[in-house]
Every structure is written in structure tokens, then in C-alpha cells.
Amino acid sequence: MAKIEVDKQLEDIKKVASLNEGKNLKYCILTMGCQLNENDSEKLCGMMESMNYTKTDKLSDTDLIVFNTCCVRENAEDKLFGKLGEVKKYKEAKGTIIAIGGCMMQEKHIVDKLKQSYPFFDIVFGTHTLHQFPKDLYTKIFENKRIEDVLDIDGEVIEGLPISRNDNIKASVTIMNGCNNFCSYCIVPYVRGRERSRNPEDILNEVKSLAKQGYKEITLLGQNVNSYLKSGNVDFESDVKSFADLLREVNKIQGIERIRFVSPHPKDFTDDVIETIRDCDKVCKIIHLPLQSGSTKVLKAMNRKYTKEQYVKLAKKMKEIIPEIVFSTDIIVGFPGETEEDFEDTLDVVKQIHFEQVYMFIYSRRVGTPGDRMENQVPDEIKHKRFDKLKALVESQIQENNQKYIGTVQKVLVEGCSKTNQDVLTGRTDSNKVVNFEGSKDLIGNIVELKIVSEHMWYLKGKIV
Ligand code: SAH
Ligand code: SF4
Numbered sequence: 038m039a040k041i042e043v044d045k046q047l048e049d050i051k052k053v054a055s056l057n058e059g060k061n062l063k064y065c066i067l068t069m070g071c072q073l074n075e076n077d078s079e080k081l082c083g084m085m086e087s088m089n090y091t092k093t094d095k096l097s098d099t100d101l102i103v104f105n106t107c108c109v110r111e112n113a114e115d116k117l118f119g120k121l122g123e124v125k126k127y128k129e130a131k132g133t134i135i136a137i138g139g140c141m142m143q144e145k146h147i148v149d150k151l152k153q154s155y156p157f158f159d160i161v162f163g164t165h166t167l168h169q170f171p172k173d174l175y176t177k178i179f180e181n182k183r184i185e186d187v188l189d190i191d192g193e194v195i196e197g198l199p200i201s202r203n204d205n206i207k208a209s210v211t212i213m214n215g216c217n218n219f220c221s222y223c224i225v226p227y228v229r230g231r232e233r234s235r236n237p238e239d240i241l242n243e244v245k246s247l248a249k250q251g252y253k254e255i256t257l258l259g260q261n262v263n264s265y266l267k268s269g270n271v272d273f274e275s276d277v278k279s280f281a282d283l284l285r286e287v288n289k290i291q292g293i294e295r296i297r298f299v300s301p302h303p304k305d306f307t308d309d310v311i312e313t314i315r316d317c318d319k320v321c322k323i324i325h326l327p328l329q330s331g332s333t334k335v336l337k338a339m340n341r342k343y344t345k346e347q348y349v350k351l352a353k354k355m356k357e358i359i360p361e362i363v364f365s366t367d368i369i370v371g372f373p374g375e376t377e378e379d380f381e382d383t384l385d386v387v388k389q390i391h392f393e394q395v396y397m398f399i400y401s402r403r404v405g406t407p408g409d410r411m412e413n414q415v416p417d418e419i420k421h422k423r424f425d426k427l428k429a430l431v432e433s434q435i436q437e438n439n440q441k442y443i444g445t446v447q448k449v450l451v452e453g454c455s456k457t458n459q460d461v462l463t464g465r466t467d468s469n470k471v472v473n474f475e476g477s478k479d480l481i482g483n484i485v486e487l488k489i490v491s492e493h494m495w496y497l498k499g500k501i502v
């Protein structure tokens with residue numbers, strides 16, 4: 038099924054490519070969401086480049102603009118509306134085709150709002166129809182009509198589409214789509230559908246091909262990676278039967294030096310995965326373990342299915358089995374019903390675990406989620422106060438943590454030149470800390486040993502040893 042689907046898409050790509058031939062057309066893509074969204078954008082870029090469009094960053098001088106949207110929080114949505122106001126004038130001046138896709142397009146009230154207030158768009162496509170973008174574009178160009186291509190049913194896993202990646206050292210590989218967890222604050226399960234795992238053999242072939250192309254670091258992506266192959270259609274002919282098996286197989290692939298994954302769910306973090314992380318030398322010893330809240334009461338209301346104690350116990354168990362392990366996390370402040378005491382519980386867990394990195398969010402009401410229907414919403418002012426308090430704690434911990442790096446020797450994967458200074462190289466430690474240092478550009482793509490000489494909050498400075 039998926040094979041027939043991809044053949045159809047490749048046919049459509051050819052049709053648009055021949056329409057566009059010799060016209061020197063450009064495209065611009067704006068990616069507004071998470072790493073999965075970015076990986077989808079890489080697929081869109083692959084399709085557009087195969088259809089004879091060349092990439093540009095200039096919105097004012099392009100023939101096709103694609104928005105890959107996110108709706109996880111209100112500010113992600115605001116970004117789209119702001120930009121649409123801006124691109125309207127380019128459309129009027131140049132006839133630029135405007136396509137809007139991604140998670141936000143799965144929300145009916147948003148598409149209605151677009152039709153009402155931004156009727157100049159040309160194509161709307163959803164998360165389940167991303168692969169049909171060439172067909173939608175062909176119909177738009179050939180028949181010159183506005184296209185709405187959003188499906189409510191879960192899309193097939195489509196293999197074999199072209200992909201144009203953002204980086205040539207680190208690559209993301211999506212291992213599953215969708216989510217079955219329905220955390221009560223979260224819109225993702227509604228816009229991404231149920232869990233669908235990719236065939237392990239397709240994943241391994243993709244990683245092998247990345248290794249051949251010279252990629253050194255792989256991030257395995259999914260909304261809940263440790264339920265990989267645990268739900269949906271998982272009848273694959275492969276010895277890989279679980280996320281732990283997959284990690285072990287990826288670890289064997291020659292050329293790949295580092296493996297990361299996001300996001301696991303604490304409730305599904307089984308011992309086999311912990312032991313696999315310990316045993317696999319390439320799996321980085323920083324684990325993203327989304328906490329969301331430190332209060333058992335709030336966690337229950339969030340439908341997270343673990344308690345404060347279970348979370349702390351899990352982190353401590355992992356530390357016992359893998360002493361060098363560190364953690365990063367996601368935290369939401371101001372979920373409905375969160376009291377000062379609940380918030381103190383969150384601070385308490387942060388103090389106990391001492392995270393390497395904390396992604397902090399202010400609770401944002403999402404239409405259609407249980408959280409939005411809860412009556413005990415926390416006032417904005419309190420949410421912001423708590424956010425600032427958490428941020429201050431996290432920053433003081435990061436500073437303290439940075440001090441520990443000084444004088445140590447770290448293995449750093451060199452990613453390129455620093456954005457602000459072309460004479461400085463930049464890379465990351467196994468624990469994902471940015472390290473800047475002076476060295477020859479030949480080192481890009483290699484792992485080098487650096488002695489850490491100073492810390493600067495968001496990055497460290499190192500010297501080649
Ligand atoms: N599947 C992943 C991440 C999903 S979205 C996981 O479970 O970890 C990334 C993060 O956004 C979440 O971990 C959560 O901290 C945050 N988030 C999701 N919905 C939110 C909302 N309505 N308001 C604020 N933050 C939210
Ligand atoms: Fe959202 Fe929870 Fe699924 Fe993560 S696990 S995507 S937070 S519903």
C-alpha cells in the first residue's frame with residue numbers, strides 16, 4: 038500500500054518538475070514546530086527540490102512559500118498569523134504560491150479562520166497528507182484552484198519520498214508518528230493521530246544510508262519513542278521487536294558515532310531500555326525525561342500516569358545503573374488547579390534531579406483538550422510569576438553545573454563554525470552542551486577531545502588537548 042502511494046507521489050513530482058523546467062523557480066519554507074515538524078520539512082524540501090524549485094531564505098523573492106505549522110501552544114499559532122500578514126504583499130506583487138501545512142491545519146477552527154481572514158492562501162494540507170503535496174501543487178498550478186487537503190484519518194507510513202536535510206553531520210530519523218497518550222493539556226494526539234510505527238528495517242536502512250553519506254549523529258524521533266512497536270500495525274518481518282532492540286541495531290551501524298532519542302515517556306521506561314542505554318556505547322548518556330509537573334495531584338489531572346515519587350525513583354534507578362547519566366526535561370507551569378504547593382513540588386524535583394537542561398513552558402489552553410475545559414484555570418499573572426521562579430532556579434543550577442565541566446576533558450562532535458564568529462568552531466558534548474573553541478575547519482564532522490576552560494551560561498569554551 039505504502040509502495041503504491043509513493044509511486045503516485047513520485048509521478049506527481051515528475052509532472053510538476055516538467056511544468057517548472059527551465060523557469061528558475063525558488064521556494065522558501067518556514068518551519069514552526071518541534072523536531073518531528075522539522076523532519077517533515079526536510080521531506081517537503083526534498084519534494085520541492087525534486088520539482089525544480091531551489092531553496093531561498095528571502096520571503097520577498099520567491100515563487101512558493103510553505104508554512105509548516107505547529108499548534109502545541111498559542112504562541113506557535115500566533116507566529117503563523119503574523120507571517121501571513123507579511124506574505125500577502127508578496128503574493129499580490131509576484132503571484133507567489135502560498136501553502137500552509139502541518140499540525141495547525143488539522144484544527145478545523147483554524148482552517149475556518151484562514152478562509153475568513155486570510156483567504157489569499159493557495160494550498161492547505163494536514164499532517165496525514167504531507168506526502169500528497171506534489172499532487173496538491175500540481176492541481177493548484179494546472180487548474181488554478183485553491184486546494185484544501187486535510188484528512189481526519191491517520192495517514193499511512195509512506196517510505197521512499199525524497200528528502201533534503203538541513204545538516205550534513207547530524208540527522209533526525211522519525212521512527213513513529215502519532216501519540217496515544219492524551220495528556221490532558223496536549224493537542225498533539227488530535228492533530229497527529231494514533232501511534233504508527235515505521236518498519237524497523239526501513240529505519241535501519243535509512244540510518245545505514247546516512248552513515249554512508251558521512252552523518253555522525255542520529256536522533257530517533259517520536260512522540261513516545263519507548264512505545265515504538267507496542268501499538269497499531271506492528272506485524273513486521275524483522276528481529277527488531279521493541280525500542281530497545283532498535284537502539285541495539287542502530288548502535289551496530291558503522292560510521293554512526295552518537296545516538297540520541299526524543300521523547301520517551303517516563304511511564305514506559307522499561308528496564309530493557311535502561312540496560313540497552315548502558316550497553317550501547319554510542320547512545321548518549323543524557324536522557325530527555327519529560328517531567329511536566331512535580332506534583333502527583335497535577336500529574337494525575339494531566340493524565341501522565343506516574344507520581345512524583347515514581348518519577349524520582351525512575352531517575353535514581355537509571356543513575357544507579359548508569360552512573361554517568363544526566364537528564365533534560367520539559368516542565369509546564371500553571372496547569373489548571375496547580376496550587377503554590379503543587380508548584381513547590383515541581384521545584385523540589387528540579388532540585389533533586391539537577392537537570393542538564395529544562396525546557397520550560399507556560400500552560401497554554403488548547404481547544405478540544407480536557408485541560409481547556411477545566412474550570413480551575415490559573416491566572417496569567419500567577420503563571421508568569423511561577424515561570425520566572427522556575428527559570429531562576431534552573432539558571433542557577435545550569436551555572437553551577439557548568440562549573441563542574443571546567444578542567445574536564447570532553448569529547449565534542451564538531452558541527453561547524455560559530456554563527457557569530459567564523460574563526461571559532463562549535464560542537465557538542467555527549468551531554469549536549471555547546472562548546473566553542475579555536476581550531477582548523479578540517480575538524481568539522483569529527484569528535485575531538487577538548488579541555489573545558491571557561492563557562493558562559495549557554496555554552497562552554499574549550500581548548501584542544
Ligand atoms: N511527546 C513529547 C513532547 C510533546 S510537545 C513528550 O511527551 O514529551 C513538547 C512539550 O510541549 C511537552 O513536553 C510539554 O511540556 C509542552 N506542551 C504541550 N502542550 C502544552 C500546552 N498546552 N501548554 C504548554 N506546554 C505544552
Ligand atoms: Fe502530548 Fe503527552 Fe503525547 Fe507527549 S505524550 S505528545 S505530551 S499527549
Ligand code: F3S
Pocket residue numbers: 069070071072073074106107108109140141224225228229
Ligand atoms: Fe510538533 Fe507542534 Fe505538531 S510540537 S507534533 S509541530 S503541534
